[in-house]
Each structure stands twice: as C-alpha cells, then as structure tokens.
Amino acid sequence: MSIEFIExxxxxxxxxxxxxxRIEQSGLYRRIQDGLKIxxxxxxxxxPGDIASVWIVEAKTSVPREGERLNQYMGEIREKLTNAIQIIFAGRLLRHPEAIHEFPRALQEFDLQAAGFKCVLVINGAPKQYMAPLQSALAKEMGTIVKTLGLxxxxxxxxxxxxxxxxxxxV
Incomplete structure (x- = not known):
C-alpha cells in the first residue's frame, strides 16, 4: 500500500x-516529544541489489538567506535531523520498546551497518540560486554528526x- 501526505x-x-x-505522528514521538524537535x-x-539508504526529510516553506537568523535556522534543522538519526538508532537497539511496533517493516530490517544516510531539507519555492549557499550552511552545521557517524x-x-x-x- 502506498501513502501520500502534505507537508x-x-x-x-x-x-x-x-x-x-512519519515520526511526528508516532506514539514514540508523542511520548518523548517534550523539548524534542523532529x-x-x-x-x-x-x-534491487543496492544498499539501502535512509532519508531523513525536513520540509519548509521559507528560509532566511543570511546572518544570525540563518545560523539559528540551520541549528534548528540540525537538531531535528540529528534527533531523527538518534531515534532510528535507539529504536533499532530497542531502547524504545514501541519502536518494534511503530517502525515500518523495512526500517526494522535494513542493514544498519551497510546503509547510507541522507539528511534532506526541502524548501518549497526556493529559487535555485539559493541552494548552494544553503547547502553549504547546512553541511557546515551538520559537520559533527557526519564526522562522528562516519557518514x-x-x-x-x-x-x-x-x-x-x-x-x-x-508529486
């Protein structure tokens, strides 16, 4: 069965x-959500025949382009993406018992050691010329998690x- 949703x-x-x-809709998130951005x-x-890749997706309708507001914004995005990675790992390690029931089958069974991870920020309506500087800003912000996890x-x-x-x- 396939699903579609609007964000x-x-x-x-x-x-x-x-x-x-859909992390935001899960009972696991509802239980631990206090102070947790996701x-x-x-x-x-x-x-087929390829290594699985885990895509962690955050969606936005706008983004500041520069300065302190951009730094704060990217910090919030980093926090959300990093929290999701940690929830995936904790769920697979059964630190959250409900993960066994809430994680979809494929997320429970993929080869965690071999899988790739992709942290994606999708900005609706953002002009193409803004993508490179925003990419650099988020890559810099995510640098420590990329290094520590060997991504x-x-x-x-x-x-x-x-x-x-x-x-x-x-679509």
Whole structure:
C-alpha cells in the first residue's frame, strides 16, 4: 500500500507504507516529544541489489538567506535531523520498546551497518540560486554528526520543490 501526505504545502509520496516512518505522528514521538524537535519523516530507499539508504526529510516553506537568523535556522534543522538519526538508532537497539511496533517493516530490517544516510531539507519555492549557499550552511552545521557517524560527505542536502520532484519525493 502506498501513502501520500502534505507537508509545507508539498504533496510527498507516493511511498510504500513499509518504507516510510512519519515520526511526528508516532506514539514514540508523542511520548518523548517534550523539548524534542523532529523532522517530518524517515524514508528507506533502495533499488534491487543496492544498499539501502535512509532519508531523513525536513520540509519548509521559507528560509532566511543570511546572518544570525540563518545560523539559528540551520541549528534548528540540525537538531531535528540529528534527533531523527538518534531515534532510528535507539529504536533499532530497542531502547524504545514501541519502536518494534511503530517502525515500518523495512526500517526494522535494513542493514544498519551497510546503509547510507541522507539528511534532506526541502524548501518549497526556493529559487535555485539559493541552494548552494544553503547547502553549504547546512553541511557546515551538520559537520559533527557526519564526522562522528562516519557518514558520506554528501549525506546532507538542501533542495527545492523542483529538485524534490526529480528525486521522487513529491508529486
């Protein structure tokens, strides 16, 4: 069964239900949410014969372009994406008992050791010329988690709705 949903005025999907975890809607998040920022969803993507990749997706309708507001904004995005990674790891380690029931099947079974991770910020309506500086800002902000977890240097991405469509994240 496939699912679609609207976040930040974009229709995400269709995704196979067993590959998509809407963290914000989960009982696990509701139980631990006090003071915890979280992104929209986690999506397990893979091609036949390929290594699975865990996409952690945050959606926005706008973003400040420079200065202190941009730094604060990117700090909040980093916090959300990092929290999601930690929830995935904690769930797979059974630190949260409800994860076994709430994580979709694919998220429970993927090879955690081999999987890639992709932290994605999707900004609806953002002009293409803003993407490179925003990409640099988020990559810098996410640098410590990328290093400590040994993630691929291109595991952080800032894209607009047009690019999200090309990645088949939105319709």
């Amino acid at each position: 930040s005025e974009m229709r995400f999907g269709p995704f196979q239900e067993e590959n998509c975890f 992104p929209e969803f986690v999506l397990l993507r893979s091609q 691929d240097p291109d595991s952080v991405a800032v894209i607009n709705d047009e690019q999200a469509r090309n990645y088949r994240l939105i």
